[in-house]
Amino acid sequence: MTEQTNTxxxxxxxxxxxxxxxxESLPISSMWHDTVRRFKHNRLAVIGLVIMxxxxxxxxxxxxxxxxxxxxxxxxxxxxxxxxxxGHLLGTxxxxxxxxxxxxxxxxxxxxxxxxxxxxxxxxxxxxxCISGYFGGWLDNLLMRIVDIFLAFPFLVLAIAIMAALGPxxxxxxxxxxxxGWPSFARLTRGQILALKETEYIExxxxxxxxxxxxMFYHILPNALAPIIVMATLKIGGTIMSAAxxxxxxxxxxxxxxEWGVMLNQARDYMTSxxxxxxxxxxxxxxxxxxxxxxxxxxxxxLDPRMRK
Amino acid sequence: xxxYIIKRLLYTIPTLLAISLLVFSILYITPGDPVLLMLASxxxxxxxxxxxxxxxxxxxxxxxxxxxFVDYVSNALKGDLGRSYITNxxxxxxxxxxxxxxxxxxxxxxAIALIIAIPxxxxxxxxxGSIWDNIAxxxxxxxxxxxxxxxxxxxxxxxxxxxxxxxxxxxxTMEKGIGxxxxxxxxxxxxxxxxxxxxxxxxxxxxxxxVLSQDYITVARSKGLSExxxxxxxxxxxxxxxxxxxxxxxxxxxxxxxxVTETIFAWPGVxxxxxxxxxxxxxxMIQGNTLIICTGFILVNLVVDILYxxxxxxxxxxxx
Numbered sequence: 001m002t003e004q005t006n007t008x009x010x011x012x013x014x015x016x017x018x019x020x021x022x023x024e025s026l027p028i029s030s031m032w033h034d035t036v037r038r039f040k041h042n043r044l045a046v047i048g049l050v051i052m053x054x055x056x057x058x059x060x061x062x063x064x065x066x067x068x069x070x071x072x073x074x075x076x077x078x079x080x081x082x083x084x085x086x087g088h089l090l091g092t093x094x095x096x097x098x099x100x101x102x103x104x105x106x107x108x109x110x111x112x113x114x115x116x117x118x119x120x121x122x123x124x125x126x127x128x129x130c131i132s133g134y135f136g137g138w139l140d141n142l143l144m145r146i147v148d149i150f151l152a153f154p155f156l157v158l159a160i161a162i163m164a165a166l167g168p169x170x171x172x173x174x175x176x177x178x179x180x181g182w183p184s185f186a187r188l189t190r191g192q193i194l195a196l197k198e199t200e201y202i203e204x205x206x207x208x209x210x211x212x213x214x215x216m217f218y219h220i221l222p223n224a225l226a227p228i229i230v231m232a233t234l235k236i237g238g239t240i241m242s243a244a245x246x247x248x249x250x251x252x253x254x255x256x257x258x259e260w261g262v263m264l265n266q267a268r269d270y271m272t273s274x275x276x277x278x279x280x281x282x283x284x285x286x287x288x289x290x291x292x293x294x295x296x297x298x299x300x301x302x303l304d305p306r307m308r309k
Numbered sequence: 310x311x312x313y314i315i316k317r318l319l320y321t322i323p324t325l326l327a328i329s330l331l332v333f334s335i336l337y338i339t340p341g342d343p344v345l346l347m348l349a350s351x352x353x354x355x356x357x358x359x360x361x362x363x364x365x366x367x368x369x370x371x372x373x374x375x376x377x378f379v380d381y382v383s384n385a386l387k388g389d390l391g392r393s394y395i396t397n398x399x400x401x402x403x404x405x406x407x408x409x410x411x412x413x414x415x416x417x418x419x420a421i422a423l424i425i426a427i428p429x430x431x432x433x434x435x436x437x438g439s440i441w442d443n444i445a446x447x448x449x450x451x452x453x454x455x456x457x458x459x460x461x462x463x464x465x466x467x468x469x470x471x472x473x474x475x476x477x478x479x480x481x482t483m484e485k486g487i488g489x490x491x492x493x494x495x496x497x498x499x500x501x502x503x504x505x506x507x508x509x510x511x512x513x514x515x516x517x518x519x520v521l522s523q524d525y526i527t528v529a530r531s532k533g534l535s536e537x538x539x540x541x542x543x544x545x546x547x548x549x550x551x552x553x554x555x556x557x558x559x560x561x562x563x564x565x566x567x568x569v570t571e572t573i574f575a576w577p578g579v580x581x582x583x584x585x586x587x588x589x590x591x592x593x594m595i596q597g598n599t600l601i602i603c604t605g606f607i608l609v610n611l612v613v614d615i616l617y618x619x620x621x622x623x624x625x626x627x628x629x
Contacts, residue, residue, distance in 0.1 A: 156565025161599040164587040165339040282459030290454035
């Protein structure tokens with residue numbers, strides 16, 4: 001499809017537009033062009049993207065924004081300083097550590113967890129969904145019953161039980177959230193594949209003698225991608241929230257490490273004396289998840305106008 | 310109808326079995342020796358080999374995996390989920406004792422969510438594009454993005470610690486009257502219900518918009534019925550059908566959220582029991598808790614499915 005579009009564009013440059021009539025005289029735009037154009041028109045989606053990029057830049061380049069180490073720079077003389085204290089913009093925690101630097105370094109953990117979990121769950125879910133939807137039969141039945149069982153669990157209850165078995169660490173949070181996350185991708189992909197499998201162009205591809213793998217990944221999947229991409233985007237926000245919940249319950253990373261959920265857990269002891277400890281990490285989680293949701297909604301509208309609510 | 314319910318019940322059995330298998334395997338793959346956990350007071354304490362073997366046999370740990378699994382399931386059917394490693398109390402009664410508190414919390418938050426979401430969603434739908442619609446949609450997006458436990462902490466800081474209007478932890482006692490329990494219930498139920506309310510508002514809105522564009526609404530209007538009757542009598546009833554199905558599946562996220570909310574508000578429910586059990590690595594308690602919560606969730610979904618069929622005559626029980 002892209003090859004075709006390219007050749008037309010080359011022609012477009014050679015021959016002056018006046019020679020075209022009807023539809024041909026309209027500017028040619030690819031699917032991605034359209035998507036970007038529609039995305040740009042969605043104000044909330046653009047705001048979400050800006051917030052997200054700002055968050056990523058601040059967390060990745062954290063040392064440029066703060067001179068404190070998030071773990072080692074303790075100073076008990078300066079503990080629980082309020083917001084706006086000289087040298088500590090957002091104040092300090094119970095060990096006198098700078099809250100801003102803990103937020104920024106903690107954001108690295110949250111963002112990476114969100115991204116990694118989202119990509120792995122998507123990969124596993126899409127692969128299983130493709131196999132299930134494309135081949136059908138007993139394999140489809142078996143895989144979908146497994147998916148049903150996973151979806152029959154309350155998400156967080158299952159995650160907590162698995163975390164209890166695996167033991168606390170950030171790596172185990174990723175493993176747990178992948179285990180509980182893939183079934184929804186598998187079900188979504190399967191539904192898409194089932195609908196596309198019966199179309200005529202797939203029949204044509206099959207008649208041309210292409211291999212199953214080629215038809216599955218080159219012909220069907222690209223056309224099923226839009227809702228999968230949207231779900232993956234929303235999954236990043238969802239993962240950040242679930243990981244923070246697990247960390248908040250003390251099931252995740254070491255409590256000395258900076259992480260938004262861990263910070264909220266520590267803040268619980270100081271809700272009377274230093275409420276600002278509770279406010280900032282929650283704001284950080286909410287803002288990140290909110291921007292991911294706006295981006296996801298924007299992508300949904302941009303990728304396929306029919307999916308618009 | 311009866312055939313449908315029986316079929317639906319039969320479908321539940323393999324799901325429950327699979328869930329018990331999964332929950333059972335979680336314990337099986339867990340690193341650490343449960344016998345040592347029970348016997349040793351600390352990690353460095355030494356254990357008498359004879360005692361070790363005796364406890365191992367009494368727990369049935371010397372038997373192969375499948376035998377133990379079948380034992381576990383057949384005991385579970387009799388309401389015996391083993392004993393806690395820590396307190397040696399029976400798991401099933403301990404969990405069931407905490408169940409009413411959790412059910413009170415989840416159903417109250419469900420009620421709060423519905424009380425907020427349905428009027429707000431209807432308002433947003435009938436005034437589509439207006440300032441009300443924008444405010445409702447915006448609030449919904451923000452509440453969906455807030456972690457419920459953080460919202461709970463903010464509620465505690467403002468309403469319990471600063472304003473001192475409401476208590477911040479515990480459940481109160483019935484001896485001081487129902488008012489005491491209700492006062493304790495308001496903050497945790499609000500914290501748990503808010504994100505659900507946000508989601509339901511969006512659903513009510515889109516469902517109402519869809520229903521309002523149907524022909525029978527135009528007919529009702531052209532008959533000269535008042536707008537109130539059209540909206541509440543004709544449209545809302547039909548718009549609620551998809552919402553009820555979502556309620557069933559969302560009940561699971563409420564149960565999950567309850568675990569975190571109970572921890573913040575020191576609410577004496579099964580969620581807090583589970584978190585405490587994880588801290589003490591009390592595996593029979595974790596297993597039993599997970600199994601009971603999941604079974605409850607599946608039964609709720611079963612009831613919702615049947616209700617859904619009764620509400621929507623278009624769904625045929627025999628088909629599919």
